[in-house]
Amino acid sequence: MSEQQNLGWSRDEMAERAAQDIPNGAYVNLGIGIPEKVARYVPEGREVIYHTENGLLGMGDAPEPGQEDPELINAGKKQVTAIPGASYFHHADSFSMIRGSHIDICVLGAMQVAENGDLANWSTGNPDSIPAVGGAMDLVAGVKTINVITQHVTKKGHPKLIDKCTFPLTGVGVVSRIYTDLAVIDVTPDGFKVVELAPGVDFEYVQERTGCKLIAA
Amino acid sequence: MINKQVNSVHDAVANINDGATVMIGGFGEAGSPIELIHALIDHGAKDLTVVNNNTGSGHVGLAALIENKRVAKMICSFPKSANSFVFPDLYTKGEIDLELVPQGTLAERIRAGGAGVPAFYTATSVGTPLAEGKEVRTIDGRDYVLEYGLTADFSLIKCLKADRYGNLIYNKTARNFAPIMAMAAETTIVQTKEFVEAGEIDPEVVVTPGIFVDQVIVVADPLHESVLVAAGESYP
Numbered sequence: 296m297s298e299q300q301n302l303g304w305s306r307d308e309m310a311e312r313a314a315q316d317i318p319n320g321a322y323v324n325l326g327i328g329i330p331e332k333v334a335r336y337v338p339e340g341r342e343v344i345y346h347t348e349n350g351l352l353g354m355g356d357a358p359e360p361g362q363e364d365p366e367l368i369n370a371g372k373k374q375v376t377a378i379p380g381a382s383y384f385h386h387a388d389s390f391s392m393i394r395g396s397h398i399d400i401c402v403l404g405a406m407q408v409a410e411n412g413d414l415a416n417w418s419t420g421n422p423d424s425i426p427a428v429g430g431a432m433d434l435v436a437g438v439k440t441i442n443v444i445t446q447h448v449t450k451k452g453h454p455k456l457i458d459k460c461t462f463p464l465t466g467v468g469v470v471s472r473i474y475t476d477l478a479v480i481d482v483t484p485d486g487f488k489v490v491e492l493a494p495g496v497d498f499e500y501v502q503e504r505t506g507c508k509l510i511a512a
Numbered sequence: 513m514i515n516k517q518v519n520s521v522h523d524a525v526a527n528i529n530d531g532a533t534v535m536i537g538g539f540g541e542a543g544s545p546i547e548l549i550h551a552l553i554d555h556g557a558k559d560l561t562v563v564n565n566n567t568g569s570g571h572v573g574l575a576a577l578i579e580n581k582r583v584a585k586m587i588c589s590f591p592k593s594a595n596s597f598v599f600p601d602l603y604t605k606g607e608i609d610l611e612l613v614p615q616g617t618l619a620e621r622i623r624a625g626g627a628g629v630p631a632f633y634t635a636t637s638v639g640t641p642l643a644e645g646k647e648v649r650t651i652d653g654r655d656y657v658l659e660y661g662l663t664a665d666f667s668l669i670k671c672l673k674a675d676r677y678g679n680l681i682y683n684k685t686a687r688n689f690a691p692i693m694a695m696a697a698e699t700t701i702v703q704t705k706e707f708v709e710a711g712e713i714d715p716e717v718v719v720t721p722g723i724f725v726d727q728v729i730v731v732a733d734p735l736h737e738s739v740l741v742a743a744g745e746s747y748p
Contacts, residue, residue, distance in 0.1 A: 366686035372540040387623035390616030433616030436635040467639035
């Protein structure tokens with residue numbers, strides 16, 4: 296593999312690309328990390344309602360200094376605000392919105408995605424680590440569309456898009472679309488299909504960094 | 513006359529026995545009934561099974577209850593938040609049990625327990641390690657795992673306003689697990705910032721009807737866990 300620095304999309308550009316696929320009027324849940332950035336890039340003219348599973352629909356930006364409330368937080372336990380028209384609710388209602396398929400789109404991170412749409416994003420299976428799952432399994436089982444934002448390979452250069460996940464699964468066959476630093480890839484009945492390449496990236500370059508066969512658009 | 517108000521946090525927790533299952537409200541520090549937890553530490557009940565989404569931060573509140581060796585088992589979804597050292601340390605040493613439950617399944621198990629529903633099927637966790645050993649049933653072509661309702665002997669929760677009947681409203685995202693834990697426990701103990709006359713809370717906006725509440729204690733100026741953690745405080 297040839298090493299090319301700065302090839303492909305940045306983290307913000309990945310978030311910006313993912314934001315283009317969020318339609319007007321959508322109810323959206325964003326995971327922690329790069330997915331949180333998606334909210335900044337939803338095109339003007341679209342109104343999107345953000346759900347945070349700890350119990351708020353209509354989540355706004357971070358509070359201005361002096362306006363923080365430790366009892367107004369998001370699922371990442373960061374202090375947030377509520378937009379005019381927001382609502383608060385308890386956890387069983389919040390997860391009814393998720394499990395009952397009322398939330399339209401969830402964008403989250405991944406450790407591994409398999410070509411059949413299996414997702415692993417909560418545990419490496421290391422017996423010495425403390426297992427923690429939060430709401431990830433509920434989100435992928437219940438939200439209508441699950442999109443993933445992730446670097447194409449791990450920090451060590453291993454593919455994260457592979458034929459079969461080796462880490463414990465979060466959900467089976469749940470992922471619809473993946474935004475990486477190199478490409479936009481759909482999960483199809485025939486496997487991963489590259490639907491868009493980052494500027495300066497060609498299909499072979501992406502294929503070399505993927506753990507299974509890709510389908511060209 | 514019905515009046516669920518009690519005089520002190522210590523009176524409120526006085527009947528919690530060794531080996532009890534205790535649901536404790538809160539998602540991180542939002543909604544954590546920290547004064548009731550500290551009173552429970554003072555009270556001394558041990559071998560508790562505690563239900564909470566997390567395992568506390570620093571060395572105060574729930575983390576202090578665990579650090580003081582009062583908890584035999586945690587039932588939670590995310591036991592390793594930022595500033596969470598106590599539980600990971602004891603868990604690594606094999607000194608505390610963990611039942612890891614997906615967050616929405618945890619909420620629904622509590623809701624079901626409080627609603628008299630003994631079990632339900634959910635698609636959450638199907639095909640993952642957290643479904644291992646659980647009954648799977650195919651309904652309309654999709655697989656679901658059987659999960660059991662969860663009840664408790666006691667629940668400790670925090671609210672914004674309460675009246676003598678135990679009608680409650682909450683503050684923002686501090687509501688989280690409190691309304692369903694109030695339903696699921698034999699005895700629900702509430703700390704409230706304000707105590708108001710019956711009728712002052714509009715019946716249209718009551719979140720937890722008083723039937724689910726047993727004891728109310730006023731804590732007008734509650735501590736904030738993040739402030740205590742930042743100051744390096746520990747309890748006792």
